[in-house]
Structure formats: structure tokens, C-alpha cells
Amino acid sequence: MTAALQAQELPRLTWRQRLLRLMPWHKRLALLACLGIFSWAGSGMLHPLMGYLQPRPQTMATPQQVLPLDHLRSPAQVLGAAGVAQVQGLRLLVLAGEPYYQARLAGELQPRYWHARSGQAVELVAAHAESLARHYLGRDEPLAYAGSIERFTGEYAFINRLLPVARVDTQRDDSLRLYVDLFHDRLGTMVDERKAWFSAFFQTMHRFRWLDAAGPLRPVLMLVLLASIVSATLFGVALFIARRRARTFNRRLHGWWGLGLALATLSFASSGAWHLLHKQGAQPWPAPFVPSFNVAELDKAPAADWLLAGEELYMLSLLELDGKPIWRAQGQQFASMSSLHYLDAQGRELGNDTPRRYAQQRLDHYAKSLGLGEAQTLTLQHSFDHEYGFVFKRLPVFKASYADAHNTALFIDPLDGALASRVQDADRTEGWAFAYLHKWEFLAGLGNGYKHLLLGIVALAHVLLALVGLSLLRRGQHR
Known part of the structure; x- marks a missing residue:
């Protein structure tokens, strides 16, 4: 009875007192949060x-050199004589004014080349790579082919998308190197010493690449730090509300500063955690479609009668349609109008529905692997948007929409049938949140320069806030 009476006599805590009890937790979590803030805000300022x-x-357009179509031998004559029975890809290109067949063979990283008139095998990987590098540099300068890569690396990251690529080194003081796609003449990226250093620092600090070897420990640690940032921020706001007035100017400054940044902090941390969890739960992409062509079927040499009226060809490459080889011919008509048409292995024109049929067959391959059924719509997309952003690199692409539970959309590159992207409802939602809450795309109307400047200032403000908080904590411990 006495104990019950004593319990009833204890004063009830006010809501302010309850909130003030969060102070020790705010300090502990803030210490942990500082690790994340210094890593993410510090590297974010560099982005x-x-x-x-x-x-x-100098340009992002692929080289456009007119293909000479006179006196060519057929691929069957040239490659067959070299003992090549099958290829995974084949195209006609021109280097130094001479026509060559470029073939992609199974199990080989680098393409192989044969002169399309003499049939002689020629080692042109280095020359081709250096020629592409000069085209994108827009100038003639000393270059050196430095090999090809088939996997993404710290320097040539996944964001560049294209593989395999050849590396070409310049002799400039900044050690500029270029990564080029030899099979389609596209530029992957350009890297100099300054960009390499910044990228390595950003990968290390922002994405914790130094923990890659630790497996699941890396995302777990990142999520713990992000959770501590969110919790410390919320507790700090609660303490600011509970306190009528902080004892010192520095504490009042820290409180008002933290309150002013609270929404930005929660925006960055929550969207970053969502992005990390979304990537961890992402499904693997289906295996790529790899065509195989019998060289013996390619017994017709490209010739001038394959051209449309007034046409000059810049690209002639082999694709697979209905299990058979067809040629994709791209160029310019009457020096003012682009042209694109398709021919069978004998050079006969195919119908206008050929590109859609080709895209549909490649899409069916990926849809079958993903269990998606038939496409509901199929459209050709010429520009990036919120769903298919610039990070996917390839344009134009065919977009197919499916009526599955996730409203999946697949994007196919018509140049080689590669799967450029797979987007589902979860990707759209997370992508929107990351764009607007993490990258602040709502500021895009100001221009990239002002948007990046403002983001850098906000990131710097977070670093300074953390330093002020650590200073206050240190002074409190010395009292």
C-alpha cells in the first residue's frame, strides 16, 4: 500500500521533459552520423x-565515312577462306579509305578484320581504336592503343554502360585516355588524371567501395550510418522544440542551423537509404541475346545496287531476323536526308515493318526470360525522359510496355538488339524519389550550374554543422 501511494505521488513528466531525455541519444547517434556526413556530404561537394x-x-556523333561498295568480295569468300564458319556479328567499315569486314567471333574480346577486296586478314584493332579516338578528340595527335576491357572497373564504371571497349591513351600532360566501342564506333567515356582522382575519391567515400570485399557488410554499414543520420536529425528537432532557449550562443547557433538543414538532411539520407535498399533488391538482368551467323549464307557481296536513289552508306551491319541474317543499312540520301533500310542476305529490300519486327523478336527473347508475356505497346523513343534517363546512354531505343503486376517496360537498342534498360513500378517510384529528393532535380530550371552550386553549398553546410556539433560535444566533456 505504501509503495502504491509513493508511486502515485511521483510527479508526472511533461512533454518537454520527455523530449529532453533524448539528449544523450542525440549525442551518441550524432557521433555515428558524423562519419556518414563527412563521407557523403564531403564527397557530394565534389560531384x-x-x-x-x-x-x-569534340563531338558525340559517330564517324560518318562513306562506304565504298565497288569490287568487294562476299563475306563467305573472305571469312570462309580464313576458316571462319560462324560469326556473332559482322559489319562493313572503312579505315584510311579502305573497306574492311569486321567480325565478332565467339570467345574473343577483340574484333577481327579482313580487307573486303583482297580478303587479307589485317590486324587493325589498334588502328581502329586510335582512329575513333582522333574522331572524338577532333584533332590529330600521338595516341597509343592500351588494350580492351570486358568488365567495368573503378575508372570505367557501370554508368558508362558499353562493353567491351578499347582504351586509347594520349600523350598529354593530363594523361587523357578514351574508352571506345569498336563494334559500333561509340564513345564510352574520356578520363584524365583529374577525373580519375575525383572518381576514385567519390567511389571510396560516397559509395564505400573500400568495403566491396566485405560483401553484405558494406550495405549494412551504410544503412546503419543513414539510420543514425535520420534519427539524430529527428531527435535534434525534438530537442530544439523542447528547449525554450539554449544556454550559450554556440548551442543556439547549432540548434537553428540544424533546424534549417533538417529537411535537406532527411531528404538526402532517406532517399539515399531507399536507393541503397532498392539496388540490393534488384533482380538480375536476363542473359543477353547472342546471334550466330553461318558465314556460308553470306555469299553476296555488298554492291552499289543495294543503295537507295541518291544514297551514301555510312553503316552496314548484320542482324538476325526470323533466324536468318539481314543487313541494316544506314546513311544519307541526297546529302540532306538520313536513310535507314534493311536488306536480306542477297541484298533484296525488306519491308518497312522490318525494324519493328526485329525489335519485337529481341524483346520476345528478354520477355520470355522474365516471364512477361506479350508486349502491349511498342514505340520508338528518340529522347531521354524520367523513365529512361540519360544514364542508360543509348538512343534511339524501342520501348515495349507489358501488363504484368509490375508494369514492366523494356528498352531495346535497334543497333544491336541489346537490352538497354528494364523499368518497373518500383524503379519509377525510387527513381523519382532519388531524382527529386537526393539530386534535387526540382532545381533544374535554374540550370545545372546554379543547381550544382546550391547543392555544394548545402553539402558544405552539413559538414560545418557536424564540426560545430563535435566542438560542442568536446567542450561538454571537458566541463
């Missing part, structure tokens, strides 16, 4: 600078 200092090519 706009990385974009500003990115080496820029």
Missing part, C-alpha cells in the same frame, strides 16, 4: 565539380 571538370569530346 558538381566532377561534372564541371569532365573532359569533353
Whole structure:
């Protein structure tokens, strides 16, 4: 009875007192949060600078050299004589004014080349790579082919998408190197010493690449730090509300500063955690479609009668349709109008529905692997948007929409049938959140320069806030 009476006599805590009890937790979590803030905000300040200092090519357009179609031998004559029975890809290209067949063979990283008139095998990987590098640099300078890569690396990251690529080194003081796609003449990226350093620092600090070897420990640690940032921020706001007035100017400054950044902090941390969890739960992509062509079927040499009226060809490459080889011919008509048409192995024109049929067959391959059924719509997309962003690199693409539970959309590159992207409802939602809550795309109307400047200032403000908080904590411990 006495104990019950004593319990009833204890004063009830006010809501302010309850909130003030969060102070020890705010301090503990803030210490942990500082690790994340210094890593993410510190490296985040560099991200706009990385974009500003990115080496820029003279052009992003692929080379357009007219293909000579006179006196060519057929692929069957040229490759067959070399003992090549099957290829995974084949195209006609021109280097130094001479026509060559470029073939992609199973199990080989680098393409192989044969002169399309003499049939002689020629080692042209280095020359081709250096020619592409000069095209994108827009100038003639000393270059050196430095090999090809088939996997993404710290320097040539996944964001560049294209594989395999050849590396070409310049002799400039900044050690600029270019990564080029030899099979389609596309530029992967350009990297100089400054960009390499910034990228390595950003990968290490922002994405915790130093923990890659630790497996699941890396995302777990990142999520713990993100959770501590969110919790410390919420507790800090609660303490600011509970306190009528902080005892010192520095504490009042820290409180108002933290309150002013609270929404930005929660925006960055929550969207970053969502992005990390989304990537961890992402389904693997289906195996790529790999065509195989019998060289013996390619017994017709490209010739001038394959051209449309007034046409000059820039690209002639082999694709697979209905299990048979067809040629994709792209060029320019009457020096003003682009042209694209398809021919069978004998050079006969195919119908106008050929590109859609080709895209549909490649899409069916991936849809079958993913269990998606038939496409509901199929459209050709010429520009990037919120669903298919610039990070996917390839344009134009065919987009197919499916009526599955996730409203899946698949994007196919018509140039080689590669799966450019797979987007589902979860990707759209997370992508929107990451774009607007993490990258602040709502500021895009100001222009990239002002948007990046503002983001850098906000990131710096977070670093300074953390330093002020650590200073207050240190002073409190010395009292």
C-alpha cells in the first residue's frame, strides 16, 4: 500500500521533459552520423565539380565515312577462306579509305578484320581504336592503343554502360585516355588524371567501395550510418522544440542551423537509404541475346545496287531476323536526308515493318526470360525522359510496355538488339524519389550550374554543422 501511494505521488513528466531525455541519444547517434556526413556530404561537394571538370569530346556523333561498295568480295569468300564458319556479328567499315569486314567471333574480346577486296586478314584493332579516338578528340595527335576491357572497373564504371571497349591513351600532360566501342564506333567515356582522382575519391567515400570485399557488410554499414543520420536529425528537432532557449550562443547557433538543414538532411539520407535498399533488391538482368551467323549464307557481296536513289552508306551491319541474317543499312540520301533500310542476305529490300519486327523478336527473347508475356505497346523513343534517363546512354531505343503486376517496360537498342534498360513500378517510384529528393532535380530550371552550386553549398553546410556539433560535444566533456 505504501509503495502504491509513493508511486502515485511521483510527479508526472511533461512533454518537454520527455523530449529532453533524448539528449544523450542525440549525442551518441550524432557521433555515428558524423562519419556518414563527412563521407557523403564531403564527397557530394565534389560531384558538381566532377561534372564541371569532365573532359569533353569534340563531338558525340559517330564517324560518318562513306562506304565504298565497288569490287568487294562476299563475306563467305573472305571469312570462309580464313576458316571462319560462324560469326556473332559482322559489319562493313572503312579505315584510311579502305573497306574492311569486321567480325565478332565467339570467345574473343577483340574484333577481327579482313580487307573486303583482297580478303587479307589485317590486324587493325589498334588502328581502329586510335582512329575513333582522333574522331572524338577532333584533332590529330600521338595516341597509343592500351588494350580492351570486358568488365567495368573503378575508372570505367557501370554508368558508362558499353562493353567491351578499347582504351586509347594520349600523350598529354593530363594523361587523357578514351574508352571506345569498336563494334559500333561509340564513345564510352574520356578520363584524365583529374577525373580519375575525383572518381576514385567519390567511389571510396560516397559509395564505400573500400568495403566491396566485405560483401553484405558494406550495405549494412551504410544503412546503419543513414539510420543514425535520420534519427539524430529527428531527435535534434525534438530537442530544439523542447528547449525554450539554449544556454550559450554556440548551442543556439547549432540548434537553428540544424533546424534549417533538417529537411535537406532527411531528404538526402532517406532517399539515399531507399536507393541503397532498392539496388540490393534488384533482380538480375536476363542473359543477353547472342546471334550466330553461318558465314556460308553470306555469299553476296555488298554492291552499289543495294543503295537507295541518291544514297551514301555510312553503316552496314548484320542482324538476325526470323533466324536468318539481314543487313541494316544506314546513311544519307541526297546529302540532306538520313536513310535507314534493311536488306536480306542477297541484298533484296525488306519491308518497312522490318525494324519493328526485329525489335519485337529481341524483346520476345528478354520477355520470355522474365516471364512477361506479350508486349502491349511498342514505340520508338528518340529522347531521354524520367523513365529512361540519360544514364542508360543509348538512343534511339524501342520501348515495349507489358501488363504484368509490375508494369514492366523494356528498352531495346535497334543497333544491336541489346537490352538497354528494364523499368518497373518500383524503379519509377525510387527513381523519382532519388531524382527529386537526393539530386534535387526540382532545381533544374535554374540550370545545372546554379543547381550544382546550391547543392555544394548545402553539402558544405552539413559538414560545418557536424564540426560545430563535435566542438560542442568536446567542450561538454571537458566541463
